[in-house]
Amino acid sequence: MDQGPGLRYQPFYCEENAWWLCADPALGPGARHVVFLVSRAGRCPLLHQRAAAPGRLIAWDYHVVVVDGQGRVWDQDSRLPLPSPGITWLDETFALADRLPAIYAPRLRVISAEAFRASFASDRRHMRDRRGRFQHPPPPWPAIGEGMNLVHYLDPAAPRPGLVFDLAAARRWLVDLASE
Known part of the structure; x- marks a missing residue:
């Protein structure tokens, strides 16, 4: 399924959507980054996600977006414009963050798109229930890489990969990206 002209997209597979998106020419010139949204609670509350009713929070176990060289955020699961200016996306998506318990405070793990595409692997086991059935239909493309290393990106206390920002x-x- 595509979300936007020619963009690969499958609901509930944000990390795979990001893997494809960060190599797409539609993002324009400049360095690209993959951003994992996580929290110490293992749930990251976000606004404006299409999987939630308008105006309601959804608490993903994690979410993944791409930031292009102009500092714009490409969040294919958001109701906000695609792409959105980074600060606008951040302010709108986390507008209620200061009202939530500290354990839900978002952490953004930022990895270069190049490093992410070279190292990420998902055999999609995290999307299967106890009986081995997919909880949500998988993408039509093959799984990415060999094995599974998604967990390495999800711990906000881990020093790598990438950098973790509050x-x-x-x-x-x-702001720095947008001004370059």
Whole structure:
């Protein structure tokens, strides 16, 4: 399924959508980054996600977006424009973050698109129930890489891969990207 002209997209497979998206020429020139949205609670509340009713939070176990060289966020699961200016996306998506318990505070793990595409692997086991059935239909493309290393991206306390930002640091990073 496509979301936008020519973009690969499968609902509930944001990490795979990002893997394809970060190599897409539609993102324009400049360095690209993959951003994992996580929290210490193992649930990251976001607004404006199509899987939730308008105006309602959804708490994903994690979510993945791509940031292009102009500091724009490509969130294929958002109701916000695709792409959105990074600061606008950050402010709108996390507008209620300061009202939530600290354990739900978002952490943004930022990895270069090049490093992500070279190292990420998912055999999709995390999308299967106890009986081995998919909880949501898988994408039509083959699984990415060999094995499974998704867990390495999800722990906000782990020092790598990439860098982990809180909202204030993510804001500064996005401002810097947009001004380059």
